[in-house]
Amino acid sequence: MDTLPSPEQIRDAAARIAPHARVTPVLRSAALDALVGAELYFKCEHLQRGGAFKFRGACNAVWALSDEQAAHGVVTHSSGNHGNALALAAATRGIAAHVVVPEGAVRAKVEAIERAGAILHRCAPNQMAREAMAAEVQRATGAIMVHPYADTRVMAGQGTLALELLQQVDGLSALITPIGGGGLASGVAIAAHAIDPALSLFGAEPQGADDAAQSLAQHARVTTVVPDTVCDGLRALVGERNLDALRTHRVDVITVSDAETIAAMQLLWSELKQVVEVSSATVLAAILKQRERFAGHRVGVVLTGGNVDLGALPW
Numbered sequence: 392m393d394t395l396p397s398p399e400q401i402r403d404a405a406a407r408i409a410p411h412a413r414v415t416p417v418l419r420s421a422a423l424d425a426l427v428g429a430e431l432y433f434k435c436e437h438l439q440r441g442g443a444f445k446f447r448g449a450c451n452a453v454w455a456l457s458d459e460q461a462a463h464g465v466v467t468h469s470s471g472n473h474g475n476a477l478a479l480a481a482a483t484r485g486i487a488a489h490v491v492v493p494e495g496a497v498r499a500k501v502e503a504i505e506r507a508g509a510i511l512h513r514c515a516p517n518q519m520a521r522e523a524m525a526a527e528v529q530r531a532t533g534a535i536m537v538h539p540y541a542d543t544r545v546m547a548g549q550g551t552l553a554l555e556l557l558q559q560v561d562g563l564s565a566l567i568t569p570i571g572g573g574g575l576a577s578g579v580a581i582a583a584h585a586i587d588p589a590l591s592l593f594g595a596e597p598q599g600a601d602d603a604a605q606s607l608a609q610h611a612r613v614t615t616v617v618p619d620t621v622c623d624g625l626r627a628l629v630g631e632r633n634l635d636a637l638r639t640h641r642v643d644v645i646t647v648s649d650a651e652t653i654a655a656m657q658l659l660w661s662e663l664k665q666v667v668e669v670s671s672a673t674v675l676a677a678i679l680k681q682r683e684r685f686a687g688h689r690v691g692v693v694l695t696g697g698n699v700d701l702g703a704l705p706w
Contacts, residue, residue: 393538393632395577396547398585404451404547405554411450411483412551415439417559422662427678428686432560436552437667437697441507443624444552444575444695445476445539451548452537453480461486463533468493468514468521470623471500472696473539478507489534491524493517497623499700518628540574541630550578556691557586566691569673570594570603570644571625573633575695580640591688594637594644595673597622597652603629604644607637621649624670624696645677652676659694671695 396404418433436444453465464487467477474490481488490509492501493516505511514524529536537545552575557563566583570576576594583590596603599620605613612634618626629637637644647655656672659665671694678685678692 393541393630394543395632395636396543396550396581398581400543400547401550401554401578401582404544405551407454408447408450408548408551411440411480412447413439414555417556418663418665420662423658423675427682429678430689431678432556432563432689432691433663434552434556434691434693435665437665437671437694441472441476441479441503442696442698443472443476444549444693445472446479447551448542448545448548448574448578449473449476449480449537450483451551452542452544453477453484453486455544456535460535463535464488465537466525466528466532466534467491467537467539468525469504469539470496470626471504472624472698474504474509475500475507475698477537478504478509482508487534489528489532491521491528493521497698497700499702500698503698540572540627540633542574546574546578546633548578549575550582552693553579553582554586557583560689560691562689563590563691564688565591565593565685566693567593567595567674567677568693569625569670569695570596570629571600571670572627573603573629573637575693576642577633577636579693580636580642584640592640592642593677594642595677596644596646597625597673598646598648600626601646603634603637604646606634607644622652622670622673624668625673645681647673647676647680651680655679665694666697666699667694668696668699671697
């Protein structure tokens with residue numbers, strides 16, 4: 392189920408998840424505005440249930456199931472935030488959630504998945520192993536597959552973020568999200584342009600996992616990139632349909648180094664006073680890297696998650 396959602400499906404998703412998802416706040420920082428020369432409106436999805444925007448898509452997918460489908464539970468593969476979100480969403484409906492987790496995933500994220508009540512299945516740390524194990528669990532249990540980003544219901548749920556942000560802030564001229572598999576970026580693009588077709592859309596992607604940027608430049612999906620980045624939430628290859636949405640909605644992808652991203656994360660911690668994970672900081676890193684493109688604009692900046700492994704910090 393990987394067709395792109397319509398604006399109507401995104402609006403339906405907003406109504407479906409409203410009893411369960413949080414309306415996340417928008418924060419400002421005068422210091423960061425001055426540093427960039429723009430008005431930055433930080434959409435704080437790290438304060439969403441489960442600590443990430445992923446709850447929106449997972450919740451929509453779970454509650455879009457028929458009673459017969461839901462009785463079999465759901466399954467996905469995830470290195471962290473999507474697995475946690477699906478487990479939390481499944482709990483709101485009282486159904487089982489199976490999560491395939493690759494070896495080497497961030498410990499704090501795996502522990503969060505377990506606390507949310509998921510049944511964990513371990514696999515080798517590569518995409519082929521993740522998909523194979525998920526398919527095996529699906530065959531054994533009859534669980535419904537909820538793909539992290541190539542699922543219409545998930546993309547529609549993620550798109551509700553844009554509906555919410557554009558209700559909270561008037562007059563945005565630009566909007567930027569991180570890009571991994573592309574579920575968020577595609578859902579947001581469809582929702583945002585349905586409201587304001589003139590809105591400039593940007594994506595921030597690690598240089599060590601820049602398959603979306605390469606794919607857009609080469610006009611074909613690039614699948615040869617081997618991710619090498621500290622941004623564990625952005626290591627997935629962009630999905631085929633997600634790439635179609637990025638292209639259709641003219642999403643401009645800016646790549647950033649890990650060093651630039653870590654510096655941006657430290658700025659968010661110190662100036663915005665918010666603990667966000669490194670993947671979230673790519674958006675501020677991209678704005679800082681290309682200040683001239685954002686100068687004078689009112690920019691929606693999506694902070695996607697805050698599930699930091701504090702035990703791994705060197706102090």
